[in-house]
Structure formats: structure tokens, C-alpha cells
Amino acid sequence: TQTLATLADRHHLAVGTAIDVGALSDPTYRSIASTEFSTVTPENVMKWEALEPTRGRYDWSAADRFMRFAEANDQQVRGHVLVWSNQLPGWLTEGVADGSIDRTELRALLRKHVTDVVTRYKGRIWQWDVVNEAVEDGFDPGPDGVVGYKGFWYDNLGPGYVADAFRWARAADPKALLFYNDYNIDAFADGGSLDKTQFVYDMVRDLKARGVPVDGVGSQAHLSTRYPNYSSFQIADALNRFAGLGVATALTEVDVRNLLPEERTGDTINPLLQAQAFNYGALMQGCLASRKCISYTVWGFDDGHSWTNDWDFGGGVGTEALAAIYDEDYRPKPAYAQLQADL
Ligand code: XIL
Numbered sequence: 001t002q003t004l005a006t007l008a009d010r011h012h013l014a015v016g017t018a019i020d021v022g023a024l025s026d027p028t029y030r031s032i033a034s035t036e037f038s039t040v041t042p043e044n045v046m047k048w049e050a051l052e053p054t055r056g057r058y059d060w061s062a063a064d065r066f067m068r069f070a071e072a073n074d075q076q077v078r079g080h081v082l083v084w085s086n087q088l089p090g091w092l093t094e095g096v097a098d099g100s101i102d103r104t105e106l107r108a109l110l111r112k113h114v115t116d117v118v119t120r121y122k123g124r125i126w127q128w129d130v131v132n133e134a135v136e137d138g139f140d141p142g143p144d145g146v147v148g149y150k151g152f153w154y155d156n157l158g159p160g161y162v163a164d165a166f167r168w169a170r171a172a173d174p175k176a177l178l179f180y181n182d183y184n185i186d187a188f189a190d191g192g193s194l195d196k197t198q199f200v201y202d203m204v205r206d207l208k209a210r211g212v213p214v215d216g217v218g219s220q221a222h223l224s225t226r227y228p229n230y231s232s233f234q235i236a237d238a239l240n241r242f243a244g245l246g247v248a249t250a251l252t253e254v255d256v257r258n259l260l261p262e263e264r265t266g267d268t269i270n271p272l273l274q275a276q277a278f279n280y281g282a283l284m285q286g287c288l289a290s291r292k293c294i295s296y297t298v299w300g301f302d303d304g305h306s307w308t309n310d311w312d313f314g315g316g317v318g319t320e321a322l323a324a325i326y327d328e329d330y331r332p333k334p335a336y337a338q339l340q341a342d343l
Pocket of ligand 1: 043044220307
């Protein structure tokens with residue numbers, strides 16, 4: 001059989017995975033990561049808390065290891081992530097909380113962060129996630145019941161930081177494609193995610209109209225078999241509508257969670273492996289049907305290293321997991337076969 005990367009190549013599509021740098025010492029992990037995928041994203045090592053744990057003292061070691069891995073395997077890199085409210089260093093959030101870092105200084109710190117990180121890897125990053133998860137979730141739209149901006153940067157700098165970040169990133173590396181990245185923007189549909197997708201659409205349209213250098217919209221696509229499945233038509237429609245704004249699109253963090261079987265949770269639910277495969281496939285078919293969808297990245301490729309093992313999606317840590325295309329023993333699951341079939 002051919003690899004996903006080889007199959008996707010025929011469609012001029014890059015297929016990728018998030019990389020857990022610590023897992024690269026496992027030879028099986030390393031071998032699959034280097035052969036099946038043509039693009040890679042650092043799962044954690046380019047986040048601010050990892051790069052600058054102590055104020056003014058960068059630690060590039062893990063991020064550099066990641067870059068060496070990608071470049072040794074001729075893989076294109078999605079840089080992740082420049083501006084996000086999570087995984088910020090304690091000195092930064094504490095400084096803001098205790099008032100020792102004021103608004104003017106915070107904006108200068110953000111500008112320096114974006115500039116330093118983009119400059120460090122200038123010319124070596126294909127797509128940068130410049131701003132991540134800046135918008136309220138449609139399922140939890142805040143106290144006023146209307147979807148709007150959210151998070152540390154909005155709270156402390158106001159909405160102008162979004163345009164600023166894209167301009168600073170462009171100035172530091174004019175060749176990198178600059179992305180806005182978010183979850184629950186898979187489809188324009190009835191229900192909870194409607195308002196968020198529309199809000200992000202309006203935001204990107206407004207940024208483009210003002211000449212802000214936004215090159216792409218990344219749809220994370222963290223899905224679950226607990227929720228209604230999107231058709232490939234809905235996925236393609238959303239991607240095409242974003243593309244109509246003059247931006248590329250990408251599926252950036254694809255995974256499809258399952259409720260865990262009874263041997264792990266004590267309940268009687270078994271993983272819906274075919275429903276999971278259906279979701280992976282609908283996303284792939286939607287991406288392939290949309291001319292501007294340039295990459296399809298899974299957020300970890302094996303159940304053993306998936307972030308869903310350690311995250312609480314509402315029912316307790318790790319009860320909704322088994323989200324990847326390979327199982328814990330690196331055996332391909334039906335979802336892997338589905339991607340092979342769709343490509
Ligand atoms: C996750 C990582 O996978 C975890 O290892 C970490 O503990 C938390 O962050 N959206 C994003 C990613 O943009 O950066 C997140 O990654 C998953 C959700």
C-alpha cells in the first residue's frame with residue numbers, strides 16, 4: 001500500500017500530523033510520523049510557555065528538534081501557535097494579574113514574542129497559526145448569549161490585537177502563509193456552531209477588507225461520534241465560503257473522539273469505529289472537493305499519544321478518547337482505511 005502522503009500528493013494536498021516531540025524516541029512512532037505524512041505541526045513545543053518559560057530567556061531546544069525532524073524528512077511545517085490564551089508562561093499571566101505588566105507593556109511583549117518566534121524560523125514555515133481560538137464557542141456563548149471575542153488577549157488588549165498579530169507576523173516572515181485557526185467552525189449549520197462559524201467568517205472578511213495580511217483559515221475539526229455527523233457537503237460548503245473571502249483553508253487538528261468501552265470506563269458503550277471513520281472521511285472528501293483546502297492534518301496519529309487521553313470534554317478526563325487513526329499498538333483503524341480509500 002502507498003502512504004497517505006503519496007496518495008494525497010496526487011491531489012496536491014498535504015496530509016499531516018501533530019508531533020509529540022517526546023515520542024520521537026519511539027522507533028515505531030518515528031517511522032510512521034516520518035513516512036505517512038508530508039506536513040507536520042508541533043503539538044506543544046512552539047507554544048509560548050515552552051519557548052520562554054522564564055522572562056527574557058528563550059529555550060528553543062525542543063522546537064529546534066522538531067524542525068530538524070521535519071526538515072530531515074522533507075516535511076512542510078505548520079507553525080503552531082503565536083497568539084493563544086492557553087499555555088502562556090506563568091510570569092506573563094501572573095504579571096498581568098498582579099498589575100506589574102500594564103496594557104502598554106503587554107502589547108509590546110506580544111509584539112516581541114510574535115517577531116522573535118517568526119524570525120527564528122523565517123523561511124522554514126509553510127503555514128503559521130497566528131491567532132488561535134479568539135472567538136467564543138457557539139455552545140457556550142458567554143453571559144450575553146451572543147458570540148463574540150474571548151480570552152486573555154481580548155480581555156487585556158481589546159480586539160485590535162488580532163490585526164496587529166497578523167501584521168507583525170507578515171513583517172517578520174513575508175513568505176509564510178498566515179492563518180486564523182479555530183474549532184467548531186466545521187460547518188455553517190443549524191444549532192450551536194452556527195454563530196461561531198458566521199462570526200469567524202465576518203471577522204476574516206473584515207480583516208481582509210482592512211488589508212490585514214490573513215492568508216488562511218484553519219478549521220481544527222476536533223469532532224466526536226457523540227455529536228451529529230457532518231456530511232462532506234457541509235464541510236466543503238464551509239471551506240468554500242471561507243475560500244470565497246480570498247483565503248486558503250486547511251483542516252488543522254482533525255480527530256474524532258469516541259466514548260470509551262466498558263473495560264476502560266465501566267459503562268457499556270463501545271467505540272463507534274465506523275462512525276469515526278465516516279467523520280474522518282467526510283472531512284477528507286470535503287477538503288478534496290474544495291479547491292482551496294491545502295492540507296489535512298490529524299492531531300496525533302495514534303491513540304497512545306492522543307491529547308484526548310488527558311482532556312476533559314465534559315464527562316471526565318479521558319472518558320472520551322480513542323480519537324486517532326491508529327490504535328495504541330500502531331495498528332491502523334477503519335479511519336485509516338477510510339482515508340486511504342478517499343485519497
Ligand atoms: C493540546 C495538546 O494536544 C495537549 O498536549 C496540550 O496539553 C493542550 O493543547 N487546540 C489547539 C491545540 O490549538 O494547541 C491543543 O493542543 C488542542 C486544542
